[in-house]
Amino acid sequence: MSEQKKGLEGVIASETRISSIVGDQLTYAGYKIDDLAENALFEEVIFLLWNFRLPNQDELTDLQQQLTEHMSLNPRMYSHFEDYATDKIHPMAGLRTSLSYLAHFDEKSEDMSDEVNMKKAIRIQAKIASLVAAFSRVRQGKEVLKPKAEYSYAKNFLYMLFGEEPTDVQVEGFNKALVLHADHELNASTFTARVCVATLSDMYSGVTAAAGALKGPLHGGANEQVIKMITEIGSLDKVDEYIYNKLENKEKIMGMGHRVYKSGDPRAKFLKEMSRKLTEENGKKEFFEISLRIAEIVEKEKGLLPNVDFFSATVYDTMGIEHDLFTPIFAISRTSGWIAHILEQYSDNRLIRPRAEYIGETDRKYTPIEER
Numbered sequence: 001m002s003e004q005k006k007g008l009e010g011v012i013a014s015e016t017r018i019s020s021i022v023g024d025q026l027t028y029a030g031y032k033i034d035d036l037a038e039n040a041l042f043e044e045v046i047f048l049l050w051n052f053r054l055p056n057q058d059e060l061t062d063l064q065q066q067l068t069e070h071m072s073l074n075p076r077m078y079s080h081f082e083d084y085a086t087d088k089i090h091p092m093a094g095l096r097t098s099l100s101y102l103a104h105f106d107e108k109s110e111d112m113s114d115e116v117n118m119k120k121a122i123r124i125q126a127k128i129a130s131l132v133a134a135f136s137r138v139r140q141g142k143e144v145l146k147p148k149a150e151y152s153y154a155k156n157f158l159y160m161l162f163g164e165e166p167t168d169v170q171v172e173g174f175n176k177a178l179v180l181h182a183d184h185e186l187n188a189s190t191f192t193a194r195v196c197v198a199t200l201s202d203m204y205s206g207v208t209a210a211a212g213a214l215k216g217p218l219h220g221g222a223n224e225q226v227i228k229m230i231t232e233i234g235s236l237d238k239v240d241e242y243i244y245n246k247l248e249n250k251e252k253i254m255g256m257g258h259r260v261y262k263s264g265d266p267r268a269k270f271l272k273e274m275s276r277k278l279t280e281e282n283g284k285k286e287f288f289e290i291s292l293r294i295a296e297i298v299e300k301e302k303g304l305l306p307n308v309d310f311f312s313a314t315v316y317d318t319m320g321i322e323h324d325l326f327t328p329i330f331a332i333s334r335t336s337g338w339i340a341h342i343l344e345q346y347s348d349n350r351l352i353r354p355r356a357e358y359i360g361e362t363d364r365k366y367t368p369i370e371e372r
């Protein structure tokens with residue numbers, strides 16, 4: 001057996017200036033996540049991840065204007081949703097298609113210059129929010145809405161999704177969720193994006209590949225599975241039987257555990273507090289209590305703690321967001337990180353091509369088909 005680590009656990013596969021995890025401390029370009037979650041607009045975080053510094057007021061205003069401007073969609077970008085935006089297609093599958101389709105409307109999609117790449121970055125970051133909102137509205141037979149110039153990124157998304165002006169509390173909470181999910185070092189989807197563009201493929205390919213990786217339930221797809229589990233459990237008195245059954249059957253409890261954090265995910269405490277407040281305000285306190293009991297059992301039995309996906313599920317649920325949009329919403333935020341890593345990869349590129357240890361049969365001879 002060679003030295004290889006299953007799932008590349010602990011392997012350093014890249015250098016980065018974008019984010020860092022040391023113990024249970026997460027930083028974006030040197031700023032602690034706690035500081036950013038309490039104070040920053042998501043647009044400031046986008047700028048930070050792409051430029052390694054916070055923007056001044058003019059730079060922030062400029063970025064906000066560009067993002068709002070590019071949120072508008074060519075109707076052909078969403079009219080095709082009618083062909084497949086039914087209960088049968090998951091919105092993450094729709095989003096994966098849409099991210100790729102975005103390139104068809106960019107005549108410079110193959111231009112790899114820094115200047116054009118920055119334009120693509122803004123275009124993709126802007127349009128992913130309107131694509132998710134449009135998907136939801138088209139499948140409900142509702143009109144697709146245009147963003148408002150005076151709204152922030154978080155406010156525009158909620159407005160385009162719900163069709164009414166969101167409250168300040170909703171906007172503040174959603175902005176915080178976007179900040180918390182923006183980047184996370186070499187998580188699976190970000191690594192996928194880097195591997196893809198290290199072949200010198202374009203940015204649309206990178207984010208499309210990343211979205212495919214985020215979709216899986218062991219990664220971003222876990223948040224939808226968490227709300228599914230809580231809804232299935234339904235009441236506090238049913239938690240123990242449900243969870244112990246799953247553990248006895250060696251099934252995983254979604255939203256619990258993490259490859260890197262072993263003493264807790266620093267983002268979870270913010271989402272837990274938001275979940276506590278929102279569930280109380282929205283008459284869904286039992287969902288929070290169910291979450292707490294799940295976490296208590298899994299910590300006691302397996303020593304595992306909630307990750308970022310665990311409490312975000314009840315946060316989004318109490319905001320009235322459809323459950324199958326939870327992972328697309330994660331993608332909206334994480335696009336900022338994917339793009340930062342794509343730009344960083346381009347800036348000092350080398351093809352990513354590891355080796356595999358062959359463990360199959362050897363020395364076999366071809367036999368004609370009629371002899372098999």
Ligand SMILES: CC(=O)SCCNC(=O)CCNC(=O)[C@H](O)C(C)(C)COP(=O)(O)OP(=O)(O)OC[C@H]1O[C@@H](n2cnc3c(N)ncnc32)[C@H](O)[C@@H]1OP(=O)(O)O
Nearest residue numbers: 217218219220222251252253254255256257258259307309
């Ligand atoms: C944004 C994000 O991507 S955060 C992660 C989102 N994913 C989830 O919430 C899915 C649930 N959690 C998991 O599957 C895992 O904890 C992961 C994939 C996140 C990380 O896990 P890894 O470090 O790769 O651990 P791995 O999957 O190898 O599990 C190690 C052991 O812990 C157990 N384990 C890990 N997570 C869980 C869990 N959530 N519930 C029950 N058991 C678990 C495994 O069954 C395994 O047990 P075994 O050694 O007896 O076979």
Ligand SMILES: O=C([O-])CC(=O)C(=O)O
Nearest residue numbers: 183184186187188259308
């Ligand atoms: O880092 C990881 O493996 C998963 C994660 O928490 C994230 O992507 O936010």
